[in-house]
Structures are given as C-alpha cells and as structure tokens.
Amino acid sequence: MKLKSTLFILGISALVSSLATHIYTPLLSQVRELMNASYFTTNLTVSIFTVALAAMQVVYGPLVDAKGRKIVLLPSILLYVAASIGCAYAGNIYLLLAMRILQGVGAAAIPLVAVTLIGDKFHGEERVKAMGIYQTLLAVTPAIGPPLGGLLGGSGHYGNAFLFLAFSGLAIFIMNAFWIKEEQRPPAGPTTAAKPSITQNFLNVVRNKIGAIVLAIGFTTNFTLYIIAVLLPTFLNNRYSMGPALTGVVIMPFIVLLMGASAVSIRLQSRFGVLRSLLVTTASSVGAVVLFGSLAGINFPLLMASFLLLGFSLGLTLPMQTTLLSEQFVHNRATAIGVYNLVRYFGMAAGPTMGGILYTGGNDIILVSAVTALLLALSAVLARYLQPKETRTALSPMKTEG
Numbered sequence: 001m002k003l004k005s006t007l008f009i010l011g012i013s014a015l016v017s018s019l020a021t022h023i024y025t026p027l028l029s030q031v032r033e034l035m036n037a038s039y040f041t042t043n044l045t046v047s048i049f050t051v052a053l054a055a056m057q058v059v060y061g062p063l064v065d066a067k068g069r070k071i072v073l074l075p076s077i078l079l080y081v082a083a084s085i086g087c088a089y090a091g092n093i094y095l096l097l098a099m100r101i102l103q104g105v106g107a108a109a110i111p112l113v114a115v116t117l118i119g120d121k122f123h124g125e126e127r128v129k130a131m132g133i134y135q136t137l138l139a140v141t142p143a144i145g146p147p148l149g150g151l152l153g154g155s156g157h158y159g160n161a162f163l164f165l166a167f168s169g170l171a172i173f174i175m176n177a178f179w180i181k182e183e184q185r186p187p188a189g190p191t192t193a194a195k196p197s198i199t200q201n202f203l204n205v206v207r208n209k210i211g212a213i214v215l216a217i218g219f220t221t222n223f224t225l226y227i228i229a230v231l232l233p234t235f236l237n238n239r240y241s242m243g244p245a246l247t248g249v250v251i252m253p254f255i256v257l258l259m260g261a262s263a264v265s266i267r268l269q270s271r272f273g274v275l276r277s278l279l280v281t282t283a284s285s286v287g288a289v290v291l292f293g294s295l296a297g298i299n300f301p302l303l304m305a306s307f308l309l310l311g312f313s314l315g316l317t318l319p320m321q322t323t324l325l326s327e328q329f330v331h332n333r334a335t336a337i338g339v340y341n342l343v344r345y346f347g348m349a350a351g352p353t354m355g356g357i358l359y360t361g362g363n364d365i366i367l368v369s370a371v372t373a374l375l376l377a378l379s380a381v382l383a384r385y386l387q388p389k390e391t392r393t394a395l396s397p398m399k400t401e402g
Contacts, residue, residue, distance in 0.1 A: 003130075006179070012137065013175070016165070016172050017080065022142050022145020023148055025145075031093075045093070045097055045100050052103075053345060057339070057341045060338055061336070062338070064109070079102060081166050088163045112334060113334070116337055117182075118326070120182070121183055128266055128269045129266050131323040132262040133262065135319040136262040202339055205335060208328065211325065217278065218340055221318070224285070224351065225348075225351070226355075227371060253304075254307055261312045281313060281316040282378070285316075292307055321340065322337065355371075
C-alpha cells in the first residue's frame with residue numbers, strides 16, 4: 001500500500017507540472033486581448049516554457065544523481081508555485097514571459113525526479129507496472145487540461161488557471177515533503193572513483209547501445225505524436241469540415257486508447273521482456289502511421305479506425321522507454337532520464353514545426369510520406385544496430401551503465 005501511495009503521489013506531481021502547458025493553451029486569445037500583445041509574443045509564452053523545460057534537463061539530471069532526489073525536487077516545486085503566482089498577476093506580456101521561463105525551470109525537475117524515484121523504488125515486474133501506471137496518469141493531462149483551463153479562465157480571468165496551478169503545486173510539495181522517502185542507492189563502486197564530468201555522463205548515455213535505441217525511439221514517437229496532435233484539427237476541418245467541438249470528440253477516444261495501452265504494455269513486457277517488446281511495438285507504430293496516412297483521407301470511419309490504432313500503438317511504447325532506461329542506468333539514472341526528456345522535448349517541438357512546413361497547402365501526402373520515411377529509417381537503423389548476436393546479448397540480463 002505504501003508503494004502504491006508513492007506511485008500515486010509521483011504520478012500526480014508529474015501531472016500537475018504537465019498541466020502548465022495544457023491548461024493554458026485555451027486562454028491564449030484572452031491573454032492577447034488583455035495585454036494587447038501580438039500573436040507572436042503570446043504564442044511565445046507557450047514555446048518558452050517548453051524551451052526552459054528542455055534546457056533544464058541537462059542541469060537537473062546530473063544534479064539529482066549527485067545531490068539526491070528530494071533536495072532538488074522540493075525547491076523546484078516551490079519555484080514552480082512562485083512562478084505560477086507571478087504568471088497570474090503579470091501586468092504585461094514581457095513579465096508573463098519571464099514568469100513562464102521560471103515556471104518551466106521549476107517544472108522541469110518534477111517529471112525527471114518522479115521517473116527516477118520510480119526506478120529507485122520499484123524493481124523487476126513491479127517497475128514495469130509502475131511505469132505503465134505513471135504513463136497512464138500523464139496521458140490524462142491533454143484530456144483534462146484544455147477543458148479545465150477554459151473553465152477556470154472563462155470564469156473571469158486567465159490568471160485563475162495559474163492560481164490553480166500554484167495551489168496544486170503547493171499540494172504536491174506537501175505530499176512529496178512528508179510522504180516520499182528516498183531509497184538508499186547502490187554504491188558507485190571502484191570503477192567510478194574518479195567522477196566523470198557532466199559531459200562524459202551524457203556521452204555515456206548516448207553511446208550505450210540501449211540508451212541510443214531508447215533516445216531514437218523517444219524522439220521519433222514524440223515527433224510523430226505532436227505532428228498529429230497539432231495538425232489534426234486543420235486536417236479534419238479541410239477534409240471533413242469539422243469544427244473545434246467535433247475535433248475534441250475525435251481526439252478523446254485516441255487519448256483513452258493511449259491510456260489503456262499501458263495495461264497491455266505491462267503484460268507484453270512481463271511476457272517478452274522490455275527491449276523485445278519495445279522494438280516490436282515501435283514497428284507496429286510505423287505500420288499504424290502508414291495506415292493512418294493511407295486511409296485518413298478516404299472516409300471518416302477509416303480515419304477513426306486507423307487513428308485509434310495509432311494511439312494504441314504509440315501508447316504501448318511510452319512506458320517501455322522509461323522502464324528500459326531505469327533498468328539500464330543505475331548509478332546515473334537521473335542523468336539518463338534527463339537526456340531522454342531533452343530528446344523527447346525536442347521531438348515535441350520539432351514535430352509541429354516540421355509538420356507545418358510539410359503540410360503547407362494542405363498536402364497530407366507529402367507530410368505522411370515524410371513521417372513514414374523517418375519511422376522506416378528508424379526501423380532500419382534499429383535492425384542494423386541490433387545484429388542477431390548482439391540482440392541475444394541485449395535481451396539477456398543487461399550490464400548496466402553504458
């Protein structure tokens with residue numbers, strides 16, 4: 001029961017930090033009008049949060065490994081709370097931009113430490129289950145964030161949404177301060193007597209075979225997911241004349257399947273091993289993208305069927321990525337998670353940008369072809385990277401630490 005409570009607290013903590021993006025996006029027009037700001041500077045308040053979130057991964061990862069989990073987590077949550085209050089009462093767009101940067105800096109440590117602590121506290125099949133439940137909780141955020149933001153902002157002022165984040169942040173601070181205990185980590189051993197530099201720690205993750213595989217898959221899955229998430233409303237409007245309300249109805253079952261896939265992911269990993277399951281589900285995601293691109297423009301039922309298959313395929317892979325990193329990197333687990341977060345945030349940012357360029361003029365054939373080519377290239381690299389002999393070695397009990 002104690003471990004279940006721990007998992008719940010860590011999952012809710014990561015959910016609260018993730019809400020800072022999703023709860024805010026419905027309120028952009030209100031911010032633009034109240035602050036008499038341009039479209040560019042208003043949209044920048046979204047992007048700059050993500051940039052801060054990504055950049056701080058390279059700081060927090062080694063710091064958490066060196067100093068401990070809670071000693072980094074708790075001050076970061078307080079910064080998140082203070083910055084959220086600052087966002088609520090910002091008098092102009094430039095002060096709001098500054099507060100969003102600080103909010104991103106504070107939020108960046110929360111999911112990193114949460115995944116690291118799950119890796120510390122859970123082992124074997126329990127870790128597999130814990131990562132699946134954690135990802136399920138995170139998948140709730142895009143579903144509840146925009147409606148919650150609209151409700152809070154619609155009741156008077158966009159600042160209400162940020163005050164909600166501040167109170168939520170204070171709640172997770174109290175829960176983490178009093179109920180989360182750190183595990184005693186295994187000693188680093190004689191081979192790590194000379195401490196590697198931060199750069200060397202990052203290189204160790206990238207050069208590690210398993211680390212490189214997870215980073216490649218993490219980038220491409222998030223790249224693909226965010227292309228679809230951002231461009232789907234435009235596509236539905238152009239092809240099927242659907243407005244925002246109907247688009248939300250289409251996206252909801254996708255999110256439900258994304259969440260539900262975590263339970264299936266747990267069973268797959270328990271039966272076939274984490275690495276083999278990850279490679280197979282990545283291949284299934286490639287197939288789902290090809291089907292979605294081929295069928296989405298034919299008629300709406302085929303679009304929905306292929307779209308839901310895609311959500312299920314992507315949902316299978318997400319818990320496997322963090323589980324594999326936690327198993328592979330013991331002494332520098334937070335650094336590995338930090339590198340992974342940095343790479344997947346780049347995927348999230350690059351996806352909509354590249355997707356917008358490729359979708360110019362509404363040509364979905366070019367877009368789908370490019371995404372499919374990227375995923376097929378990933379599959380080819382993985383197939384070559386893991387030769388039969390090496391695959392057997394990787395699938396056997398793994399040696400940790402790059």
